Amino acid sequence: MIGSKLLDWFTRAPPGASLAERRMYPIARFGLPMGLAVHALYAGLFFHIGQTVLGWYNLAILPIWAYAVWAxxxxxxxxLALVLAAMIxxxxxxLLATLxxxxxxxxxxxxxxxxxxxxLFAYWTRATRIAISMTAAVLMTAFGAFAVASEPWQPLSTGWNLFFFIQNFGAAIVFVGMMMALLDYAIRTAEAGLTREFDRAEGLLRNILPDPVAARLKDSPEVIAEEHAEVSVLFxxxxxxxxxxxTLPPAGLVAMLDGLFRRFDTLAERHxxxxxxxxxxxYMAAxxxxxxxxxxxxxxxxxxxxMLGAVEEFTRATGTPLAVRVGINSGPVVAGVIGRRKFAYDLWGDTVNVAARMEEIGAPGAVWITAQTRAALGREFDCRPLGAVTIRGKGEVEAFEVTR
Structure with a gap:
């Protein structure tokens, strides 16, 4: 638990930070305090062993490291200026210590x-960052070659050489190892977050679109329009x-519709x-x-x-007297997704229009269907003939009421 909290602290970034900026904070929150501590330690050691110039240099530079740690x-x-200052x-x-x-x-x-x-920095282009890294590698090699070919200005005893070698090499190994561990943790945390967001987006997409349509839209984001020969459309x-x-406040109205339509959603999924x-x-379904x-x-x-039963149950549970009209028609439709933004899966065709008109003229608490639906229904349900009814934009249509 403590280790996890400590890792979270090291990898934390300010709200709104980009992914590139987030990569820098594990480095900064571990590396900068380590740099401050090392400079403070070396300031004392350098004065102790007579390396006065290096001692004063380390003391002079401490405020910059302290400010970086605070940030x-x-x-x-x-x-960028702070990062450049630390690198320079x-x-x-x-270079000075080697000289x-x-x-x-x-x-x-x-x-x-x-x-x-x-x-790993959040600045410059990728090519520029690599060029800076390669330049630093060349400088490091050049400094090393110069040191091999030259005598040190204030050489140390064998004991102090050994001490500083162990100290410096060990610190470098610890730093690199900790950076890799922190970056690995940060990457895994980010991947887990991205997976959660992907699953959430996937769930939202599949909540809006049928699974096959959602899969097609992800593979090929283009207009989707398919003809379906035998479909029943319900309004x-x-x-x-x-x-x-x-009689209801806006919040109460939305809550009422949400409560009822959630019941309809459950029933649609069940059937x-x-x-x-x-x-x-x-409410439209197909x-x-x-x-x-x-x-x-x-x-x-x-x-x-x-649905009729759900409305009756809802009325008893809430005390809000409600009734619904239901109209159904069967036949061919065109279904698909059009548009570029805020798209939705929808249906088009005469079958859809007639189903909507059947709902318009239907009776409260009743299910009215067309002759096409009656023919496709078989004998499982009892239907009462209503004769020819007139619907807007179509004229006379033979209708039936489902009586269970």
């Missing part, structure tokens, strides 16, 4: 950080909704029907798509009857 710990923005100072420190004490104490190892870290509308809505959309207080099914009419009528 990292308090999640201030990692400004590390290079100067490695004064030679290559054996291996202060040059700290230049490894200027080679390894630039590709359900709340009777007297305008009057009921006038294998595809919810198409809600339009105000109307069966026989996107996958064809022979019993599309039976499933639509069974859903409609269960």
């Amino acid at each position: 990292a710990v308090t999640l201030r923005s990692m400004k 100072e590390t290079t100067i420190h490695a 004064y004490m030679g290559l054996q104490p291996f202060f040059l190892s700290y230049m490894l950080f200027t080679v390894i870290l630039p590709p 359900a509308d709340i009777v007297g909704f305008t009057r009921t809505s006038a 294998g029907c595809e919810k198409i959309k809600t339009i105000g207080d109307a 069966t026989g798509l996107p996958e064809a099914r022979a019993d599309h009419a039976r499933a639509a009528v069974a859903l409609a009857l269960d």
Whole structure:
């Protein structure tokens, strides 16, 4: 638990930080305090062994490292100037220590950080970051070659050379190892977050579109329009909704619709029907798509009857008197997704229009179907002939009422 919290602290980034910026904070929150501690330690050691110039240099540079640590710990923005200052100072420190004490104490190892870290920065282009890293590698090699060919200005005893070699090489190994561990943790955390967001987006997409349509849209984001020869389309509308809505506050109205339509969603899923959309207080569903099914009419009528029962149950539970009209028609439709933004799966065709008109003229608490649906229904449900009814934009249509 403590280890996890510590890792979270090291890898934390300010709100709104980009992914590239987030990569820098594990480096900054671990590396900068380590750099401050090392400079403070070396300031004392250098004075102790008579390396006065290096001692004063380390003391003079401490305020910059202290400010950098404060910025990292308090999640201030990692400004480019601050990062450049740390890189340049590390290079100067490695160069001065190598000039004064030679290559054996291996202060040059700290230049490894200027080679390894630039590709992880949030600044410049990728090519520029790699170029900076390669330049640092060339400088490190050149400094090392110069140190091998030259005598140190203030050489150390064998004991101090050994001490600083172990100290510097060990610190470099620890730093690189910790950076890899922190970056691995940060990457795994980011991957887990991305997976959660992907699953959430996937769930939202599949909640909006049928699974086969969602899969096609992801593979090829283009207009999807498919003809389906045998489909039953259902419209359900709340009777007297305008009057009921006038008696409820907006939040109560939305809660009422949500409670009722959630019940409809559950029923549609139970009967294998595809919810198409809600339009105000109307609910539209279809069966026989996107996958064809022979019993599309039976499933639509069974859903409609269960909807009537759900409304009665909702009225008893809430005390809000509601009734719905349901109209169903069967036949060919065109289904698909059009548009570039805020798209939705929808249906088009005369079958859809007639189903909507059947709902318009239907009776409250009843399911009205067309002759086409009656023919596809078989004998599982009892239907009462209503004769020819006139619907808007179509004329006379033979209709039936499902009586269970």
